[in-house]
Every structure is written in structure tokens, then in C-alpha cells.
Amino acid sequence: MANTKQLFKRVVPKGLYRSLKIRYRQYSVLLEANLDALRHIKYGAEEDDLFSGAGSMRNVECQLTKDYHRIEKGLALRNPKRPFGEAVKQRITSGLDVPAVASQLPLVAVHAQTALSALADWNDSEEIGAHVSPTVDAPLVWDPILSAESQALLEHFFSSRRSVRAFDSAREVNVEDIRKSVATAISTPSVCNRQAWRVHLFTQSDDVSRVIAHQNGNAGFGDTVPAVAVITVDTRLFAGANERHQRWIDGGLFAMSFAYGLHSRGLAACMLNWSMKNDASERLRASAGIAAYEDIVMLVAIGYTEKSFRIARSPRRPIDTVLEVH
Numbered sequence: 001m002a003n004t005k006q007l008f009k010r011v012v013p014k015g016l017y018r019s020l021k022i023r024y025r026q027y028s029v030l031l032e033a034n035l036d037a038l039r040h041i042k043y044g045a046e047e048d049d050l051f052s053g054a055g056s057m058r059n060v061e062c063q064l065t066k067d068y069h070r071i072e073k074g075l076a077l078r079n080p081k082r083p084f085g086e087a088v089k090q091r092i093t094s095g096l097d098v099p100a101v102a103s104q105l106p107l108v109a110v111h112a113q114t115a116l117s118a119l120a121d122w123n124d125s126e127e128i129g130a131h132v133s134p135t136v137d138a139p140l141v142w143d144p145i146l147s148a149e150s151q152a153l154l155e156h157f158f159s160s161r162r163s164v165r166a167f168d169s170a171r172e173v174n175v176e177d178i179r180k181s182v183a184t185a186i187s188t189p190s191v192c193n194r195q196a197w198r199v200h201l202f203t204q205s206d207d208v209s210r211v212i213a214h215q216n217g218n219a220g221f222g223d224t225v226p227a228v229a230v231i232t233v234d235t236r237l238f239a240g241a242n243e244r245h246q247r248w249i250d251g252g253l254f255a256m257s258f259a260y261g262l263h264s265r266g267l268a269a270c271m272l273n274w275s276m277k278n279d280a281s282e283r284l285r286a287s288a289g290i291a292a293y294e295d296i297v298m299l300v301a302i303g304y305t306e307k308s309f310r311i312a313r314s315p316r317r318p319i320d321t322v323l324e325v326h
């Protein structure tokens, strides 16, 4: 029996059907963009000048992190301004006065306090707090000139990561390796060091099937996936109109590092898009036990390959179509 859509398509002239569909698509883009914006307004933090310590603890964390990092950054400059940071100091002080900060954000509170005292040391006596903006000896941290052998190894590492869509479903993943890969990914840069990422990992086959069923790009291999991670970001750690897209950027960068972390430990993975509307995100959040304030960046299928398997060719663009040296 034909469903409503099929019936509609049958009775409405082709041209009209097409133009109605285009209109509907345009309306959907506007609707979903508005729903995204409403989530950002509902959960996001206020901008600097409106900070009052109200809102969720994560909103307070957002402001404190942004501000203590401003001090770290300021003191890491070749010639820091002096004095600087009066508004930052006031916001950190009122943030630290929020009663629950000490118990609920102990690490953030320590980072904020130490940054405040480093700021005072600098402003009062021109001393740079080594704990807040340490001096590092470049060659000790990273020798930019790799040996040819190390460079070749690194190139091989990057180019050998490929999306895997054929898993050895009999082989369970080692959760410790995934944990280490998350630890690797935590070194990813993020806006003002906000680190809004979360990874929801599922390794039990019932859970994996339930979660992956919400995603639309795993046909033909989803049922062989031994583990699935849902990468999310905490929307409460982003503030105002300027940061409306930041969560996707930070979340995407994190996901890439995570994928390399997995690859470095011999785990195969396939990133799985979350190009979905808001109602689908609601359903996945409910099914996977993800909090309402987290936005879903993507899923990642994780497992081991069999000895021999096929990959999609996925040809790359020539470099000159990507790099434009101005």
C-alpha cells in the first residue's frame, strides 16, 4: 500500500512536487539551524561582560577557564603587557566566589587561583610565574628537524590510517587501548583550552547494535562492529554568538586525534557521520544515555581488522588544488 509521500508524489504534478520539495528543504535548513541556535542559547555560557556566576557550574567553568588561560597566554608572550588583566582578575575573583566552585571544580579553581597569583606577581613585581607560563627549551620538547627515518615513519603512520569497514567481529577490543587513545586525544588543542569533549564508549554487542542503529552510514558493516564511540561536546562550555560553531571545530579536532590514537595502537576505525537533524540527536541521546547539554559530533566504529581486507580507494585531491601560497 502506498504511503502518504508516495500518494502525494503520484497526484501532484512533477514540477510542483519538485519545487515544493526544494521549499521544504530550505525550510528544514532554517528550522534545524534555529534549533541548533536555541540549544546554544539554552545551554551556552554568557559572554565575558555578562558573567555573573549564574548558570550551570559548567558555564562558570567556561568563564574561569577562558580567563585563567588569558593570563597564561598573556604571560607566554615575548613582551607581556604590564599591568594587564584587570577585568580578567575581577571575573576570576567573582567566579571563585561562587560557593560550589571549590567542591565541584577543584582543578579549575586551582588553575584559576595560581593564574591569579601569577598575574599579581607580574603586575606588582614583573615576575613571571614559571608554573603558569613555563619556559621550555625547544629541542627538549620537539626537535623540528626529524631524521629522514623518523619522518618516513611518521608519513607512513599518517598515510596508513584508513577507514575500515570490515571488522573481525570475533575479536573483542581492548578497552585499555581505547582509554589510552582518549588520553592521546586529550592533548588536542581547543579554544582557550576549554576541552569540552566527551567520549561515550560502548563495547557490549547489544549496546553497540542499539547505538549504531541510529546512524545512517554503516550499512553492510554496522553489525560487525565490536565497539562504538559517540564523540560529543559539552555545549555549556561555549559562550555567545562568536562561539556558535566552535564546538564542532573542537569536537572534530579531538575526533581526529582519537582516530590517530587508535591507529597507533593497531585498532581499526571508521568515523561515522552525525549529519542528522535535531530530533535524531534527541533519540540517540536518549538511547545512549547522553546528557541533553551534549552535542553529538560523530560516532566512531572501532575494532580489529581481519588479516586481509578491502578499503575504499578514497582518492585525494592534488596538493596544488588545496594549497594556495599567497
Ligand SMILES: Cc1cc2nc3c(=O)[nH]c(=O)nc-3n(C[C@H](O)[C@H](O)[C@H](O)COP(=O)(O)O)c2cc1C
Binding pocket: 161, 162, 163, 164, 165, 216, 217, 218, 270, 271, 272, 273, 274, 298, 311, 312, 314
Ligand atoms: C566526519 C566523518 C564522517 C564520516 N562518516 C562516514 C560514514 O557515515 N560511513 C562511512 O562508511 N564512512 C564515513 N566516513 C569515512 C570517510 O568516507 C573517509 O574518511 C574518507 O573517504 C577518506 O578515506 P580514509 O578515511 O580511508 O582515508 C566519515 C569520515 C568523517 C571524517
